[in-house]
Amino acid sequence: MAAPSFTIWGRLNSHNVKKIAWFAEELGLNYVRHDIGGKFGYTDDYLARNPNRLVPMIEDGKVALWESNTILRYMAAEYGGERWFPRDPIDRAMADRWMDWQFGYAEAQRTPFLSFARTARENWDHAAIAAGMSECARHLAVLEKYLGETPWLSGGQFGIGDIPMGVYAYTWFSLPFDKPEFPAVTEWYARIRDRPGFARQVMIPLT
Incomplete structure (x- = not known):
């Protein structure tokens, strides 16, 4: 199996991280998730890309993106096609x-x-x-x-x-x-x- 090209940053006991991990499975994405935030804290590298001190954030080689519902919309448009992101x-x-x-x-x-x-x-x-x-x-x-x-x-x-x-x-x-x-x-x-x-x-x- 190819190395994951989609990365989710965030602890899974966050409601907003759950949204992204669940949708990644609905889309059949090959992804990896890293625990961060809460008891896991934040690294300087993470905060340089997401200064909000919040989770989640995603990276896919094209964009580093935060705000969970914005991420969902991006995932639907970029990876979901008409089924998940209707033209109308x-x-x-x-x-x-x-x-x-x-x-x-x-x-x-x-x-x-x-x-x-x-x-x-x-x-x-x-x-x-x-x-x-x-x-x-x-x-x-x-x-x-x-x-x-x-x-x-x-x-x-x-x-x-x-x-x-x-x-x-x-x-x-x-x-x-x-x-x-x-x-x-x-x-x-x-x-x-x-x-x-x-x-x-x-x-x-x-x-």
């Missing part, structure tokens, strides 16, 4: 909007996630956790309505619009806090769980 700008935009929408959801989920995954139970702020879960539910009600009418966030078939929220859905369903039921979201998530790359790259322990 409306088709692209309909999926693309959910990628940007995900950032608002991620902020809502931040406190519940960090409490469960990174904070000792005795230090939990239960009021803040409940507020975060309530805000997540408000966002997911929007998702529920859409998925009740359309099978995928990308439209008629699975696409890059499903990847960012697919990663965050794994966390939502893994959090041990009270949560309302969203049948359409649950059914969509069950189909995502059947994807081999998702199982390998996303469904890892949150801690």
Whole structure:
């Protein structure tokens, strides 16, 4: 097998790194991933190419690129062809909007996630956790309505619009806090769980 020409920089317990590793598998890319960020720290060489002190970053011999959803779009356009990057700008935009929408959801989920995954139970702020879960539910009600009418966030078939929220859905369903039921979201998530790359790259322990 040829040496990988696609490199992912970032620790896999990052939501944003999971997006890229999962999509690399969907595309069948020959890639290598290096742990960096979090407990692994950052090298001077990495920070020279990505001064944001964040992950992920990718390199493919043509570009060094950061910002996870921008990376997804680049991967779809460069490696995915029409299947992943439709020519029709409306088709692209309909999926693309959910990628940007995900950032608002991620902020809502931040406190519940960090409490469960990174904070000792005795230090939990239960009021803040409940507020975060309530805000997540408000966002997911929007998702529920859409998925009740359309099978995928990308439209008629699975696409890059499903990847960012697919990663965050794994966390939502893994959090041990009270949560309302969203049948359409649950059914969509069950189909995502059947994807081999998702199982390998996303469904890892949150801690």
